[in-house]
Amino acid sequence: MLVATDAYWKLARALLFRLEGERAHDLALRGLDLLHHMHLQRLLAAPVPPLPTRVLGLDFPNPVGLAAGLDKNAEHVDALAALGFGFIEVGTVTPRPQDGNPRPRLFRLPAQQALVNRMGFNNAGVDALLRNLERVRWRGVLGINLGRNRDTPNAQANADYRHCLERVYARAGYVAINVSSPNTRGLRDLQAQAALAALVADLRDSQERLAARHGKRTPMLLKIAPDLDAAAMDDIAATLERTGIDGLICTNTTLARTGVESAGHAGEAGGLSGAPLRARSDAVLRGMRARLPSVPIVGVGGIASGADAAAKVAAGAGLVQLYTGLIYRGPRLIGECIEALRARADTTHAAGPD
Numbered sequence: 001m002l003v004a005t006d007a008y009w010k011l012a013r014a015l016l017f018r019l020e021g022e023r024a025h026d027l028a029l030r031g032l033d034l035l036h037h038m039h040l041q042r043l044l045a046a047p048v049p050p051l052p053t054r055v056l057g058l059d060f061p062n063p064v065g066l067a068a069g070l071d072k073n074a075e076h077v078d079a080l081a082a083l084g085f086g087f088i089e090v091g092t093v094t095p096r097p098q099d100g101n102p103r104p105r106l107f108r109l110p111a112q113q114a115l116v117n118r119m120g121f122n123n124a125g126v127d128a129l130l131r132n133l134e135r136v137r138w139r140g141v142l143g144i145n146l147g148r149n150r151d152t153p154n155a156q157a158n159a160d161y162r163h164c165l166e167r168v169y170a171r172a173g174y175v176a177i178n179v180s181s182p183n184t185r186g187l188r189d190l191q192a193q194a195a196l197a198a199l200v201a202d203l204r205d206s207q208e209r210l211a212a213r214h215g216k217r218t219p220m221l222l223k224i225a226p227d228l229d230a231a232a233m234d235d236i237a238a239t240l241e242r243t244g245i246d247g248l249i250c251t252n253t254t255l256a257r258t259g260v261e262s263a264g265h266a267g268e269a270g271g272l273s274g275a276p277l278r279a280r281s282d283a284v285l286r287g288m289r290a291r292l293p294s295v296p297i298v299g300v301g302g303i304a305s306g307a308d309a310a311a312k313v314a315a316g317a318g319l320v321q322l323y324t325g326l327i328y329r330g331p332r333l334i335g336e337c338i339e340a341l342r343a344r345a346d347t348t349h350a351a352g353p354d
């Protein structure tokens with residue numbers, strides 16, 4: 001079965017890779033929806049093994065999730081969940097709809113199994129996302145990733161995040177505060193100490209009020225960049241120790257071009273994702289794990305094999321997410337990661353704690 005599903009995937013990929021990046025992306029998601037409606041999804045994805053995991057006070061059927069940005073408007077959740085993901089993160093969503101940057105804005109670097117994107121938070125706005133979610137039948141853990149509108153200055157950014165948080169709070173399994181996309185000018189400045197302290201403190205207050213109002217505590221995670229040195233990680237950790245945070249997502253895409261210098265499209269502006277991001281992303285994951293030993297971390301960035309997922313868990317992640325690896329390796333990567341994490345859990349269980 002796995003051989004057949006992989007053959008179908010490789011055929012689909014060969015056709016899609018002839019198209020411009022974003023067109024291929026849209027077509028692939030529409031094709032996935034169609035297969036799902038026709039109950040033919042097994043052509044692309046074999047069933048995945050269970051690996052029940054409890055993190056953030058939430059129960060996951062397995063710890064391998066879909067990273068933000070693939071389904072920004074929550075239009076394909078049922079079809080994506082049927083591939084076997086243990087959780088799905090939609091967004092980034094902003095208060096008002098916006099077009100994002102002009103096309104082309106998504107580029108493949110196939111030899112490096114990487115992408116460069118400068119999408120710029122193209123999305124239909126938080127109200128449209130919530131309407132789309134009303135049609136979703138899947139009842140797994142849904143993360144909703146929040147950002148600010150491009151034309152909202154950082155001085156007013158808190159109000160954008162607060163607005164989105166209030167709108168999605170009841171529906172979300174968790175929320176992710178995205179201060180790390182490189183494609184919205186000034187957004188990453190929100191990672192600096194004073195701005196981050198004000199933003200997270202404000203959102204934690206809202207979270208408390210919303211928890212009381214809805215009788216439900218929705219965990220709040222902060223998604224950070226891989227382009228942080230030790231001093232920046234110290235500052236973020238110190239801030240989060242003061243404000244509190246339920247979890248971290250390490251990491252977003254990188255501005256660096258290490259490992260892809262000679263590739264076509266490497267010179268395009270935007271964030272680099274995929275295999276060349278892995279080392280940098282893992283370093284930030286390890287750095288934050290050392291600084292905040294008890295905060296759950298979602299490890300994302302450059303997972304292209306089961307071994308990469310296991311390395312993130314060894315570095316301190318409780319959950320992992322995929323994006324670029326899924327484009328290059330196809331849905332079989334999900335099961336491969338779960339198998340590797342299960343094998344790792346079996347060995348560490350037999351050997352005692354790390």
Ligand SMILES: Cc1cc2nc3c(=O)[nH]c(=O)nc-3n(C[C@H](O)[C@H](O)[C@H](O)COP(=O)(O)O)c2cc1C
Binds near residue numbers: 251303
């Ligand atoms: C085309 C594209 C769009 C993305 N959009 C978002 C986004 O809207 N919000 C976000 O937090 N991350 C976004 N990301 C970053 C991914 O969620 C992930 O953090 C990053 O790609 C590293 O993982 P990967 O190497 O497995 O792709 C995007 C990535 C890509 C490739």
